[in-house]
Structures are given as C-alpha cells and as structure tokens.
Amino acid sequence: MTSTTASRLPFRDINVHASPSYYAFSSPSSPSAPALVVERPSGDLRLDHDGKATRGGGLSGVRRVSSIAGILGVVRLRLDRYVIVITKAQPMGRLKGHMVYKVAATELLPLRERPLHDPDEDGYLALLRALLRQAPLYFSYSADLTNSFQRQAAADLSQPLWRRADDRFFWNRFVASDLIDFRDGSSGSGSGGGSMAFRHALGPQPDVDPYILPVMFGMMRIAPTAIKGTPLTFVLITRRSRHRAGTRYLSRGIDERGHVSNFNETEMVVILNDDAQGGLGGFAPGQFQNGKLGGGAGGADGRETQVLSYVQTRGSVPLYWAEVNTLHYTPALQIRGVETAATAARLHFAEQIRLYGDNYLVNLVNQKGRERRVKEAYEQLVRELVSTPAEHTEPDSAGITAEKFHTVEPRGARGARGRGGAGGDEPIAFDRLHYIYFDFHSETKGLRWHRALLLMDQLRDAVASGGYFRGVDMPGGRSSSGRAAAGGEETRLDVRARQRYVVRTNCMDCLDRTNVVQSMLARVVLTRMLHDAGCLRAGEAADDDAAFESLFRNVWADNADVVSRAYSGTGALKTDFTRTGKRTRAGALRDLTNSVTRYVLNNFGDGPRQDAFDLFLGAHVPDDEAAGAAAPPAGLFVDTRPVAIQAVPYVLLASVFFVLVGSLTRRPPDATVWPLRLLMLVFLVVGAICAHFMWTHGTLYVNWPKLNPPPWVQENYLEALSRVRSTPLLGPLVIKHERGRSEARMSYLEEGKKRIE
Incomplete structure (x- = not known):
C-alpha cells in the first residue's frame, strides 16, 4: 500500500496504552505514525510524534496495553467523558476485495481514573451500552460503506475515508466530532455540546485521519453464489439514516x-x-x-x-x-x-x-x-x-x-x-x-x-x-x-x-x-x-x-x-x-x-431505546450544570409520577394474585368459605377498577422517553393528568403529591442559592 493510501485510510490495528494520566492510541503496523493521546481527566487531545507516550518517556504511571479494532469516538455524559472503542470485530466477507466487519463488542473507557458514580451517569451508561450491544454496526478499513457505488464513482479518492462518508449514514458522526474538530484545527462543539481544549499547533492535523473510522448502521449481506452456472457475488446493503432516528x-x-x-x-x-x-x-x-x-x-x-x-x-x-x-x-x-x-x-x-x-x-x-x-x-x-x-x-x-x-x-x-x-x-x-x-x-x-x-x-x-x-x-x-x-x-x-x-x-x-x-x-x-x-x-x-x-x-x-x-x-x-x-x-x-x-x-420498552438513540446521535446532550447546587433532588431517570398513580399497577397485580390463589387453593370440606369468597369479590372489584383506570388513562402508564420527550407526549401526558385530578378517588392524592413536590423543589432551590452565596 502506498504512503498516500495509508495516510487516508483508517488503521487496521490500534494499541491502547492506558495510564492514570492519559490514553495513547498507536498503530503497531505504522510505527512512524504519531500516537493520538487523550489526556485524563481533561480530555485534551494531542499528537505524540516522538513516541514518548508509547515508549515510556514523558508521562509516568503503570501502563496497560490492549488491542482494539477502532475508535468510535468520544462522548461526554453528565460527570465524565468516555472514549468508545471497538474491542471485537466480526468479518462479514469481502466487498469487491475489501473486507467488511461488523462491530461485535465495544467498551467505554472513562477519562477519570476513579469514575464518579451517579444515578444519572449510570443511567446514561446503561443506555449507551444497550444500544451498542444491539445495534448492527458495520465498517471497513478500505471501503466506503456509507455511499452507494454510484456515489462512490464520483468521490474524490484523495480525501480520507471519513470525509467521503455520506453524512446521513455516518452513524458515529456525532461521537467522532471531537476527533474531527481536532483534525480540522477547530474548537467545535465537541461530542458533549461544549468545547474541548486541544493541545496542538493551530491548523489542520491530517495525521488524525487514520484514527477516524466511519461506521454504518443497517444490514449487510455478502454472498458468493452463482446463477445458471455464472459465478457472482450478491450483496444487499441497507443504510439507516442517523437523522430523526x-x-x-x-x-x-x-x-x-x-x-x-x-x-x-x-x-x-x-x-x-x-x-x-x-x-x-x-x-x-x-x-x-x-x-x-x-x-x-x-x-x-x-x-x-x-x-x-x-x-x-x-x-x-x-x-x-x-x-x-x-x-x-x-x-x-x-x-x-x-x-x-x-x-x-x-x-x-x-x-x-x-x-x-x-x-x-x-x-x-x-x-x-x-x-x-x-x-x-x-x-x-x-x-x-x-x-x-x-x-x-x-x-x-x-x-x-x-x-x-x-x-x-x-x-x-x-x-x-x-x-x-x-x-x-x-x-x-x-x-x-x-x-x-x-x-x-x-x-x-x-x-x-x-x-x-x-x-x-x-x-x-x-x-x-x-x-x-x-x-x-x-x-x-x-x-x-x-x-x-x-x-x-x-x-x-x-x-x-x-x-x-x-x-x-x-x-x-x-x-x-x-x-x-x-x-x-x-x-x-x-x-x-x-x-x-x-x-x-x-x-x-x-x-x-x-x-x-x-x-x-x-x-x-x-x-x-x-x-x-x-x-x-x-x-x-x-x-x-x-x-x-x-x-x-x-x-x-x-x-x-x-x-x-x-x-x-x-x-x-421503546422509551429507553429512544433515549439511547438520542444520546448516541446527539439529539440530547447531557447538561453538566445538572450536577450543580441548584439541581432538583430527583434524578433524570427517576419516576416522577404521583405515588398514587404509580401504585395502581401494583394493586392490580396484587388483586389478580389473591384471586388466583383463592381460586386454586384447596380447602377442607368443612371450612367456612363465605369470608374468603367475600374477600375475593372485593379484590376482584378492586382489580377491575384498577384495570379500568389504567385503560382509561393509559398515557400515564406508557414508558415515555425521558431525555427528549416529544411535545405531543407532554401535551397528552398533562391532559391525562388533569383528568385524573378531577376523579374523586385519586384526584386529592395527586394534587397533594404535586403540591409537596413543588414545595420540596422550591426549598431545595433556596438551599442551593444560599450555598452558592
């Protein structure tokens, strides 16, 4: 492979050198290429041209070296940034001579040596890991999977692979934005919506190109076959747009x-x-x-x-x-x-x-x-x-x-x-x-x-x-x-x-x-x-x-x-x-x-899945100010519905359980059955009331997304909640709960204000 080709195509092998003060990424097959260094915990990016980060000089600490298949990008959550790396890739076949891989396993490398645990941070991480575990992601080190062959025919092959990628199908475009901004010499929005400091000389950094790997979300099947005795390769590719996913x-x-x-x-x-x-x-x-x-x-x-x-x-x-x-x-x-x-x-x-x-x-x-x-x-x-x-x-x-x-x-x-x-x-x-x-x-x-x-x-x-x-x-x-x-x-x-x-x-x-x-x-x-x-x-x-x-x-x-x-x-x-x-x-x-x-x-189940899409694709950017003194006591992923509304499904399940147990339990012939039957009838009525309530106010029991709830979701939720307030049974309990939440929130804000002063 020529040096020009090597400079514009992603590295096929990357070693990760981890220490308490940095992560360094280098390609053993390209020893002359500079290493990409991510400082910990700041997240500053720089290129190491003299090999100090990977050969033991300059930065101290015990190093752990592992091999990865590529870098998806850097994501900022509520308390920390994480480097998302591909730890295992499954070969799917050759597309016109170019090997295609499916992402089989990923890992999120925290920039803090001792990660801070927080309910919201853990919730964000769970969403990302679930998406990365289930998403059908494909990539190639030498072929552009995001463009059709017709668009590839008009592409400028002198450009690096990530620049030729179709923006609609460049699925890790948002999480790769820190690397792209660093490569272009700009202080763009970064993967968290806030600027990331870059330690490098002003201007483009083309040596970063091999570390940027475009990934496609969709379906890929490459099947060598034959028809009527004529050998051919049959391929089907489906690319899912990252916009409005x-x-x-x-x-x-x-x-x-x-x-x-x-x-x-x-x-x-x-x-x-x-x-x-x-x-x-x-x-x-x-x-x-x-x-x-x-x-x-x-x-x-x-x-x-x-x-x-x-x-x-x-x-x-x-x-x-x-x-x-x-x-x-x-x-x-x-x-x-x-x-x-x-x-x-x-x-x-x-x-x-x-x-x-x-x-x-x-x-x-x-x-x-x-x-x-x-x-x-x-x-x-x-x-x-x-x-x-x-x-x-x-x-x-x-x-x-x-x-x-x-x-x-x-x-x-x-x-x-x-x-x-x-x-x-x-x-x-x-x-x-x-x-x-x-x-x-x-x-x-x-x-x-x-x-x-x-x-x-x-x-x-x-x-x-x-x-x-x-x-x-x-x-x-x-x-x-x-x-x-x-x-x-x-x-x-x-x-x-x-x-x-x-x-x-x-x-x-x-x-x-x-x-x-x-x-x-x-x-x-x-x-x-x-x-x-x-x-x-x-x-x-x-x-x-x-x-x-x-x-x-x-x-x-x-x-x-x-x-x-x-x-x-x-x-x-x-x-x-x-x-x-x-x-x-x-x-x-x-x-x-x-x-x-x-x-x-x-x-x-779709609420958390929607949240995962929004988080990975940048439709929701975690706000680190939520960790400040003025933050509300309830976490982002905590159920904030009135307790009376939350209790209805549990009452329904308890009623169904008691009716089933009462119906299936064997009783002595001389036992008095009317108290049990009366109690079963009461639970049957209670269960029917609960089921009718849930069916009538079903919007309150759907698992909606919590990061970016659509406006029509909020409108319908508030409308259903207002109808519940008018019910004679649960209405007073709901109003009391909301009044208590409002007073608690105001007192918390006042305390935060005093601490800041």
Missing part, C-alpha cells in the same frame, strides 16, 4: 429540517468476475453498448470486474403526524395541517431529487379506516409540491376496491419518466415527483399475494427508462486514471450506466408491506441486470434458478428483520411470504407473536 411510535413523519423517520437506503449489488471468488469469471469481457454486453478490450485473462447496483429508499410519510400510545392496541392518530409541513417536505424532496433523480413515491397505506387520513394528507402534499398535478384513479375490475391505484403526476409526465439523473445539471423541480398509491391490503387480501405484482405494471416505464448503475474496473485492476491498485488500495469504477431515479416506498411503519414490495421490484431489476450482462438468455428470469432464488428470498427476509428490529423491536411481519413465496400457518403464528411483542415493547 428512533423507535416506531416515538418517531414519525418529518422534522423542520426535512429529515423523515425510519429513512433507509437499500442497495442491491451484483459483482461479476469478483476477485473475492478467486478470479472466476462467467462471460467474455466487453463494453456496455445499447443495454447489452458487447465485445471490447479485456484484461490479460480476458475478464473484468463489473458492478451492477440498484438503489431503493423507504421513509415515513413526510408530514407532521404522530401516533400516541395509550395502552390501546391501536394508538391515537394525530395529523397537523398539510400546509405546515410543506416547507419541510420541500427540503426533504429537494435533497432526494438532488441525490437520486426522479422520485417515484409508492404509498401502501390503507385507503379505509384510520390510515385513510394519512393517505389523503400525503396526496394533498404532493398536489401542493407539483406545479400542474394530473390525477388518475383506477378501480379494481373484480370489485375489491374502488381505488386500486391512484397516481398524482405532473401533467404530461408519463412520457418523460426517468429523464434527468442524480447529480445532473438540471435544476431541482418538484415536477420530478411521481406519486403512486396501491391498495396493498385490499388487493392481497385472502392470501392472494400474486396480486402485489400489479404494482410492477405501474413502475414498468420507470424501471425501463431509469436504469441502474453499472461500473467496470479497468483490466489489471487499474482505475479510470490508469493507475494500478496496490494491496487493498481503492480503485475507481469506470461508469457505463447510471441509475436516474429512485422508488421511495412507504406504508405506516415502512417495514412489512414496504419490504415485500421492495423485494419484488428488486427481483424485476435483477432479472434485467442479468439479461444485460449475458448471464440469462431471452425468456429466462432470475427466479428460474432455485438455489439462487432461495438465497435471494432469505437475504431480503433478513433485511426486513434487521430494519424492523431497529424500529419496532421485533422481526418483520410477512417474512414467510418473502422467504417462501407463500403464506404459511407458521408464518401467521409468528406474525401474531411479533405483533403482541411489538405491543409490549412499543408501550413499555
């Missing part, structure tokens, strides 16, 4: 900056003549002419590596809307006016058009019931954005639904589909939005899943004209500049075709229905790819090869599960259809289990 019912819609919830970019890649397969090839080399593989110059062995890539996106409906948990299975739906979201939606789609070209907005929500409001609001939004909307409604001929398809497009757009392209010189125009509604549930009702293919007819023109990305490595491993690759160095693909559009699919959650449709569209495009590459003959399809079809289905089902777990907490529904092509009883039973589990997690 969260959990199912706590993160919906769009924010003021144009970021939508649960936004994922999924890229399907086929690599032909991949070096990872030992140089095996399946067809003659050549140029890509008129959509077919033609003759042309090849390498010495007559083969060239080709990359065929197709990108789809999914994301929440770009409106201001929410679903408020109330312990009912179906949450309360709230939608603000479409006009209020138009500005944010313009920001969102302007970015989407700039990145991907024409956007085909496939909406799969129901046209009846509670979801109908979301459908109608989405259509109204598209009418606002498109200059001259033309609508077309197609009913179902079988009488299943009066609105099988509903399209909203710019007038005259049908003949111009797919024109333009991502990254082109054309100005951004919202007339490049094409809205397609498909009544998925009604059309596939009764296990008629084949009817979902009707949607492909609506997208046929877009698929035909919008194309997919195709890049070819120059013979001998050379890039387009003619420079040979050296030992893991990146090479640029020669671009032969570009994808000029994207299909953006959504349902209510952008999970189950969305993944079914995305996998069907991917199969259609894959067949076209393989025809163009000469792997399939006329009339053949990708699903004709049973072994490859099984792999394809299972990879897409795995993708559904990963995206769903990150958002809803369980695997996806309907994956039995994705895996086998048909609905099964076992799949329906598994869906029922997942649905019940989702209900429990979404009501009682």
Whole structure:
C-alpha cells in the first residue's frame, strides 16, 4: 500500500496504552505514525510524534496495553467523558476485495481514573451500552460503506475515508466530532455540546485521519453464489439514516429540517468476475453498448470486474403526524395541517431529487379506516409540491376496491419518466415527483399475494427508462486514471450506466408491506441486470434458478428483520411470504407473536431505546450544570409520577394474585368459605377498577422517553393528568403529591442559592 493510501485510510490495528494520566492510541503496523493521546481527566487531545507516550518517556504511571479494532469516538455524559472503542470485530466477507466487519463488542473507557458514580451517569451508561450491544454496526478499513457505488464513482479518492462518508449514514458522526474538530484545527462543539481544549499547533492535523473510522448502521449481506452456472457475488446493503432516528411510535413523519423517520437506503449489488471468488469469471469481457454486453478490450485473462447496483429508499410519510400510545392496541392518530409541513417536505424532496433523480413515491397505506387520513394528507402534499398535478384513479375490475391505484403526476409526465439523473445539471423541480398509491391490503387480501405484482405494471416505464448503475474496473485492476491498485488500495469504477431515479416506498411503519414490495421490484431489476450482462438468455428470469432464488428470498427476509428490529423491536411481519413465496400457518403464528411483542415493547420498552438513540446521535446532550447546587433532588431517570398513580399497577397485580390463589387453593370440606369468597369479590372489584383506570388513562402508564420527550407526549401526558385530578378517588392524592413536590423543589432551590452565596 502506498504512503498516500495509508495516510487516508483508517488503521487496521490500534494499541491502547492506558495510564492514570492519559490514553495513547498507536498503530503497531505504522510505527512512524504519531500516537493520538487523550489526556485524563481533561480530555485534551494531542499528537505524540516522538513516541514518548508509547515508549515510556514523558508521562509516568503503570501502563496497560490492549488491542482494539477502532475508535468510535468520544462522548461526554453528565460527570465524565468516555472514549468508545471497538474491542471485537466480526468479518462479514469481502466487498469487491475489501473486507467488511461488523462491530461485535465495544467498551467505554472513562477519562477519570476513579469514575464518579451517579444515578444519572449510570443511567446514561446503561443506555449507551444497550444500544451498542444491539445495534448492527458495520465498517471497513478500505471501503466506503456509507455511499452507494454510484456515489462512490464520483468521490474524490484523495480525501480520507471519513470525509467521503455520506453524512446521513455516518452513524458515529456525532461521537467522532471531537476527533474531527481536532483534525480540522477547530474548537467545535465537541461530542458533549461544549468545547474541548486541544493541545496542538493551530491548523489542520491530517495525521488524525487514520484514527477516524466511519461506521454504518443497517444490514449487510455478502454472498458468493452463482446463477445458471455464472459465478457472482450478491450483496444487499441497507443504510439507516442517523437523522430523526428512533423507535416506531416515538418517531414519525418529518422534522423542520426535512429529515423523515425510519429513512433507509437499500442497495442491491451484483459483482461479476469478483476477485473475492478467486478470479472466476462467467462471460467474455466487453463494453456496455445499447443495454447489452458487447465485445471490447479485456484484461490479460480476458475478464473484468463489473458492478451492477440498484438503489431503493423507504421513509415515513413526510408530514407532521404522530401516533400516541395509550395502552390501546391501536394508538391515537394525530395529523397537523398539510400546509405546515410543506416547507419541510420541500427540503426533504429537494435533497432526494438532488441525490437520486426522479422520485417515484409508492404509498401502501390503507385507503379505509384510520390510515385513510394519512393517505389523503400525503396526496394533498404532493398536489401542493407539483406545479400542474394530473390525477388518475383506477378501480379494481373484480370489485375489491374502488381505488386500486391512484397516481398524482405532473401533467404530461408519463412520457418523460426517468429523464434527468442524480447529480445532473438540471435544476431541482418538484415536477420530478411521481406519486403512486396501491391498495396493498385490499388487493392481497385472502392470501392472494400474486396480486402485489400489479404494482410492477405501474413502475414498468420507470424501471425501463431509469436504469441502474453499472461500473467496470479497468483490466489489471487499474482505475479510470490508469493507475494500478496496490494491496487493498481503492480503485475507481469506470461508469457505463447510471441509475436516474429512485422508488421511495412507504406504508405506516415502512417495514412489512414496504419490504415485500421492495423485494419484488428488486427481483424485476435483477432479472434485467442479468439479461444485460449475458448471464440469462431471452425468456429466462432470475427466479428460474432455485438455489439462487432461495438465497435471494432469505437475504431480503433478513433485511426486513434487521430494519424492523431497529424500529419496532421485533422481526418483520410477512417474512414467510418473502422467504417462501407463500403464506404459511407458521408464518401467521409468528406474525401474531411479533405483533403482541411489538405491543409490549412499543408501550413499555421503546422509551429507553429512544433515549439511547438520542444520546448516541446527539439529539440530547447531557447538561453538566445538572450536577450543580441548584439541581432538583430527583434524578433524570427517576419516576416522577404521583405515588398514587404509580401504585395502581401494583394493586392490580396484587388483586389478580389473591384471586388466583383463592381460586386454586384447596380447602377442607368443612371450612367456612363465605369470608374468603367475600374477600375475593372485593379484590376482584378492586382489580377491575384498577384495570379500568389504567385503560382509561393509559398515557400515564406508557414508558415515555425521558431525555427528549416529544411535545405531543407532554401535551397528552398533562391532559391525562388533569383528568385524573378531577376523579374523586385519586384526584386529592395527586394534587397533594404535586403540591409537596413543588414545595420540596422550591426549598431545595433556596438551599442551593444560599450555598452558592
């Protein structure tokens, strides 16, 4: 590997030298590179060029040396800063010759030699550790996983890997901000929202580049396989955006900056003549002419590596809307006016058009019931954005639904589909939005899943004209500049075709229905790819090869599960259809289990998960002033609800327990039973009252996030609390509790004020 390459790619091996006064990070394979030193406990950063920190000079103390796979960043919590390091990485396979790893284990290194224990600090640490333990994080030392192959083809390879990363999918961007600010020679906000002092000469510090490792959150599957005897590597990558990341019912819609919830970019890649397969090839080399593989110059062995890539996106409906948990299975739906979201939606789609070209907005929500409001609001939004909307409604001929398809497009757009392209010189125009509604549930009702293919007819023109990305490595491993690759160095693909559009699919959650449709569209495009590459003959399809079809289905089902777990907490529904092509009883039973589990997690488990996302991604920055004298006595993670409200579930459980014990306990024949029955009746009535109270005021019993509770959560919580105050039984107790808390808080503040004076 050349020295230029080594300076811009992350270190593959890092040793940590720990002492009471510092942490020093160095690469044993690059002894001439300076060590990165983090002073303890201040967190000051500096570069050690003379090796004093790693060879025993200058800084005293007993040193402990351990090996890590990389540095995620530095995070500041309430009382201390922590260096987050990757202690174990699992190899996942080679992507065009570059090894890809999954984060298997992490560790938080405290900067204080003797960490201070505090309930809030321990709560923060528990949130971070739970997220890092469960999050599917992937990285590569030599390949950019955050960008699609089409965007990589336009990247500046002279830039370090972290600078080329797509900001949307650079998941550790916030915690790496201290390292990035230090590298750029700036005193930016840092990972804690406050400035970190840097001991270094003013100006950029390019020697820090190898210590900054961009990490992607999502799904990665690399599968060497073959189709019809042609060896290839099949890859599926899903990248989850770090903007507006969260959990199912706590993160919906769009924010003021144009970021939508649960936004994922999924890229399907086929690599032909991949070096990872030992140089095996399946067809003659050549140029890509008129959509077919033609003759042309090849390498010495007559083969060239080709990359065929197709990108789809999914994301929440770009409106201001929410679903408020109330312990009912179906949450309360709230939608603000479409006009209020138009500005944010313009920001969102302007970015989407700039990145991907024409956007085909496939909406799969129901046209009846509670979801109908979301459908109608989405259509109204598209009418606002498109200059001259033309609508077309197609009913179902079988009488299943009066609105099988509903399209909203710019007038005259049908003949111009797919024109333009991502990254082109054309100005951004919202007339490049094409809205397609498909009544998925009604059309596939009764296990008629084949009817979902009707949607492909609506997208046929877009698929035909919008194309997919195709890049070819120059013979001998050379890039387009003619420079040979050296030992893991990146090479640029020669671009032969570009994808000029994207299909953006959504349902209510952008999970189950969305993944079914995305996998069907991917199969259609894959067949076209393989025809163009000469792997399939006329009339053949990708699903004709049973072994490859099984792999394809299972990879897409795995993708559904990963995206769903990150958002809803369980695997996806309907994956039995994705895996086998048909609905099964076992799949329906598994869906029922997942649905019940989702209900429990979404009501009682998603609050801490949302807090963990907000903490790691910087949506919440711990305030160290909370440790001052004016801090309230209750901790951040302490339950502040009135004691009477907290006691209701325990009374309910005690009542149920007593009724069960009284019903199942064996009694002597001559025992008097009426006192026991009377007591059981009393507990039964008490339990029923408690259950009714919880069901009526369910908002008070949902485990809401504590770091960044959404405004609508606070509004609904306060509304439920005000209703409880008016109840004759618990109202006086709640009012007394709140009065006591208020007086205690005021007295505590007065004491703090006196101490400060």
